[in-house]
Amino acid sequence: MKVPKEFTKKYVESNSPKEVHLFRDFLRSGEPYKSLFKNNPWLIPPDYKKPLQFGTGMYWDTTVARKHDYWKDIGLPQATKDIKQMREDIKEWGYCLIEEAMSKRQYKNFEERVLNQGEGEKLAGVEQPTPSGQYVNTLINKGDLFSKCIEQDPKVVQAGPVIEQLVDETLGKGWICHSFLSNGADPGGYPQGMHMDQGPLLPWITEEAPVLFNTMFIPQDIDDKNGGTLIIPGSHKSFIKAGSGGEVGKLPPTVNVEAKAGTIMMFDGRLLHGTGVNKTKKRRIVATMSNVKSWTRTQENWILSVAPDVLEKASPKLLHRLGLQALTYGSTIEGFGLGASGRVGDPWGSIKQFRTAYDNGEYIRVRELDKNSSEKDLKKVYTVRQAMKKAKEAKQEK
Numbered sequence: 001m002k003v004p005k006e007f008t009k010k011y012v013e014s015n016s017p018k019e020v021h022l023f024r025d026f027l028r029s030g031e032p033y034k035s036l037f038k039n040n041p042w043l044i045p046p047d048y049k050k051p052l053q054f055g056t057g058m059y060w061d062t063t064v065a066r067k068h069d070y071w072k073d074i075g076l077p078q079a080t081k082d083i084k085q086m087r088e089d090i091k092e093w094g095y096c097l098i099e100e101a102m103s104k105r106q107y108k109n110f111e112e113r114v115l116n117q118g119e120g121e122k123l124a125g126v127e128q129p130t131p132s133g134q135y136v137n138t139l140i141n142k143g144d145l146f147s148k149c150i151e152q153d154p155k156v157v158q159a160g161p162v163i164e165q166l167v168d169e170t171l172g173k174g175w176i177c178h179s180f181l182s183n184g185a186d187p188g189g190y191p192q193g194m195h196m197d198q199g200p201l202l203p204w205i206t207e208e209a210p211v212l213f214n215t216m217f218i219p220q221d222i223d224d225k226n227g228g229t230l231i232i233p234g235s236h237k238s239f240i241k242a243g244s245g246g247e248v249g250k251l252p253p254t255v256n257v258e259a260k261a262g263t264i265m266m267f268d269g270r271l272l273h274g275t276g277v278n279k280t281k282k283r284r285i286v287a288t289m290s291n292v293k294s295w296t297r298t299q300e301n302w303i304l305s306v307a308p309d310v311l312e313k314a315s316p317k318l319l320h321r322l323g324l325q326a327l328t329y330g331s332t333i334e335g336f337g338l339g340a341s342g343r344v345g346d347p348w349g350s351i352k353q354f355r356t357a358y359d360n361g362e363y364i365r366v367r368e369l370d371k372n373s374s375e376k377d378l379k380k381v382y383t384v385r386q387a388m389k390k391a392k393e394a395k396q397e398k
């Protein structure tokens with residue numbers, strides 16, 4: 001049978017010059033980074049093949065706010081325990097600092113576990129180096145305390161209820177964890193390029209509120225010497241002003257975040273930031289846990305990566321945070337989860353059972369069937385059938 005010529009690859013290609021591509025002007029505008037770098041060339045990342053330059057006014061060559069000529073008299077966020085102040089800081093500056101968010105015992109445990117894990121991963125040859133230092137990824141599998149951090153359990157992060165409240169307000173209840181990893185700034189490392197964490201959504205700027213909200217755990221003192229995170233306070237607003245696809249003008253200078261061990265910085269997914277330069281001889285670590293709206297594809301593919309024993313112990317809340325609670329528009333498996341509320345513990349959407357079946361080599365998917373299918377095929381222990389049965393039973397029990 002002859003395929004109509006309009007459907008041939010050749011025809012499609014010859015009728016699809018770039019200039020007619022749908023929405024191209026907007027989608028390929030390269031904004032806001034294009035204008036950001038054009039109007040602020042000092043924000044261009046360094047050449048990682050060359051030694052890092054200082055004294056030329058580049059973004060990594062800065063200091064903490066209280067010593068910075070431009071910023072020192074401007075009331076930037078200070079570490080606080082007052083949730084009302086945190087809300088003001090987040091709105092105005094795109095971040096807040098939670099004072100003593102982790103107790104001394106909590107941040108010491110955190111620091112020790114991450115540093116030891118980093119060493120172990122190097123020895124095992126599974127470390128993940130970056131131009132700045134070392135990532136320790138998928139912390140959830142690397143110590144019980146990290147699962148509890150994702151749950152914002154006060155046992156490991158005493159400010160948990162405050163964090164949870166602010167993320168609920170920002171992303172709406174039902175948000176999930178995007179990833180949780182440690183970022184290292186090693187002596188002699190390069191700065192990270194300045195970026196916004198919800199960058200994958202560009203050129204859309206979500207003007208009214210972010211769609212990603214970050215919780216950065218700071219288990220060591222950080223400052224301008226050891227690579228305190230670089231930020232441009234209030235930069236989220238420059239993007240809001242520019243709007244989706246719009247151009248960004250000149251931006252104020254970067255500062256290094258200065259914070260005591262135990263602080264947690266919460267920041268807007270639109271805030272420009274990046275790992276700073278560590279000029280000391282000691283490794284500096286922080287750990288970032290970003291959170292996203294419930295339907296988003298997560299950075300870390302938890303569905304596959306979470307260790308079976310961690311999964312077995314996981315509370316309904318943790319399962320939910322890892323995206324293992326399906327809802328109509330996210331994470332359904334063979335349709336299981338369509339129509340589910342997505343609420344913590346809802347049996348209609350509990351997809352952990354699929355992962356367990358998979359781990360045990362017992363996940364049976366529904367394949368081609370018809371009215372002449374064999375008895376054997378029709379009677380297979382399909383995992384989706386089991387899941388639906390279980391959900392129905394749970395509903396009846398209620």
Ligand SMILES: [Fe+2]
Pocket residue numbers: 195196197273274
């Ligand atoms: Fe980031």
